Amino acid sequence: MFSSGTEFLQEVAGVSGSALVPTRFVWPYGGRRVFLTGSFTRWSEHLPMSPVEGCPTVFQAICSLTPGLHQYKFFVDGEWRHDECQPFVTGNDGIVNTIYLTREPNPVPALSSPGTPNSRMSMDIDHEAFQHVQVAVSDGTMQDTALRISEADIKISRHHISTFLSAHTAYDLLPNSGKVIALDVNLPVKQAFHILYEQGIPVAPLWDSIRGRFVGVLSALDFILILQELGNRGSNLTEEELEIHTISAWKEGKHQTYGQLDEHGRPLRRRIVHAGPYDSLKDVALKILHNKVSTVPIIRSSAQDGSFPQLLHLASLSEILRCICRHFKHSSSSLPILLQPICKFPLGTWLPRIGDQSGRSITMLRANASLSLALSLLVQAEVSAIPIVDENDSLVDTYSRSDITALAKDTVYAKMHLDEMSIHQALQLGQDANSPYGIFNGQRCQMCLPSDPLQKVIERLANPGVRRVIIVEAGSKRVEGIISLGDVFRFLLG
DSSP: OOOEEEEEEEEEEOOOOOEEEEEEEEEEEEESOOOOOOOTTTTOEEEEOEEEETTTEEEEEEEEHHHHEEEEEEEETTEEETTTOOOOOETEEEEEEEEESSSSSSOOOOOOOTTSSOOOSSSSSSHHHHHEEEEETTSSSSEEEEOOOOOOOHHHHHHHHHHHHHBBBBBOOOOOOOOOOEETTBBBHHHHHHHHHHHOOSSSEEEEETOOOEEEEEEEHHHHHHHHHHHHHOOOOOOOOGGGGGGHHHHEEEEEEEEHHHHSOOOOOOOOOOTTTTBHHHHHHHHHEEEEEEEEEEEEOOOTTTTOOEEEEEEEEEEOOOOHHHTTTTTTOOOOTTTTGGSSOSSSSEOOOOTTTSSEEEOOOESBBBBBHHHHHHHHHHHHHEEEEEOOBBBEEEGGGGGGGGGGGGGGGSOOOTTBBBBHHHHHHTOOOOOOOEEEEEBBEEEEEEBBBBBHHHHHHHSSOOOEEEEOOOOTTTTEEEHHHHHHHHHHOO
C-alpha cells in the first residue's frame, strides 16, 4: 500500500547512529516521467522516481533526510506539480508540499473544525500528514508497526467522548438562523417529492393538522418503494394516482405492506422518533443508531397554554461529530486513538482477506447495471449507498438513496422504466440536480486509504452531506471497505 505524498520509515535493524531518516516519497497520480526535488536537494537536483511494481500510475523514491522541516514538489512530464492531498504552503518557490521529520512520534495534531470559515474544504485534512512508521527488518521485508492500539487508549478516548456528549444537549445543534421544512400529511405524494428535490433535502417531518402533532417523516426510501410499486404489474398504484394519492394514504398502505405486525396480526405503528432540545447529544446519537434513521427531529413539546409543538431542527450524526471536532480541536491529545490507522480498528465493513472468514461482502455494482437492481439492493441490504466500480473493481462513483430525488426533475420517473435506465444514466441526471445533498465540495466519493488515521475519517464524515467513506487501495482505487457515520459512533460509544 502506498499513500500519496510521503511515508516515513525508520531503520531499527543495524542502526548506525546516523541522524538520517529514510523517507519514501510517493506520486500516485500517473505520468510518463516523474522527478522529485526539494529543499533537501537545494532545488537544483531532480531525483528520478520509479513506477511501483503492479501499480504503473504510482511513482516512488526514497531519500535519506535529516530530521526537521523540508519542502518538496514533483516535476511530472515537464510540469511542476504538488500533491494537493498533502500539507502544502505558498513560499518563495511557489506552492510546495511540506514535511516534518522526527525520530519520535509527533504529538497528536489538533482536530480541524469542519464547516468553519478557516477550514480548507477539501478531501484531505488541512494539517500535518499522518506519520506511518514502519520497520525494516534484517531479511528486507517491511513489517507494519504503526502505533499500537491499546485497550487503555480506546477506553480513555471513549470516556472523554461520552463525557462530552452527555454534558451537551441537542440545543447546541440549533443554528443561529435557518429553515426547517415539514410536509402536511394531506399533500399528494408527487408534490411532496418535488418539494424534496427542489429544496435539496432527503427527508422531511410530517405534520398532521387534525391530530396537532408530528407523526413521521417522508424520506428517499419512501420514494424508492413507491417507484418499485409503480414498476410492479400487480400494483394498484398508478402514476396518475400519485396526483391525488396523499402522503397519509401512502403511509397507511406502507404500514399494511411493509410494517411489522403485533401479536394479533395487525400492523404495528411506530411513533415518530424525535428528541427534545434539552436531550443530551449522546441520547440523540443513540436514538439515531438504535432506530436506524438518518436524522431525528428536534421538537419542543406542546406548551401548557395549548400551543402546537415546535419543530426546531433535524439532528444528524454528522452534526454531532462536528461538535466533537470543535470541542477537541485544542485538546485532541485526550483522544489517543486519533492517529491510529483505520485498518487496525474493528470499524466498518471490509472485504475479507484470503483465508479470513471474518470479513463481510460489500455490495458493488457496475455503472451499466440497471437502476432497478440498485434500488432493490439499497432496500434489501439496508444500506444508504452502493459503490459503483469499473471492471477492475476500482471506485468510479456511488449511488445513494438520496440520489433518487433527482428523478423528480421534469417528472422523469413517469417517463422511464427502472429496468431500462442504467445507474450511469441516473447519475448523469443527478449531475444537473439542484440538490447538493451527498456532494461535498463537488466530490461525491469520499475516499481514504487503509493506512490513513481515524482522524481523517472523522473529519470527512463531519462535513455536511457525507455519510460514508470508501476505503480504497492506493493507485488502483480498488474498493477495500466502507466506514459509515453509524460505524464510527458505534465504535466511539462502545
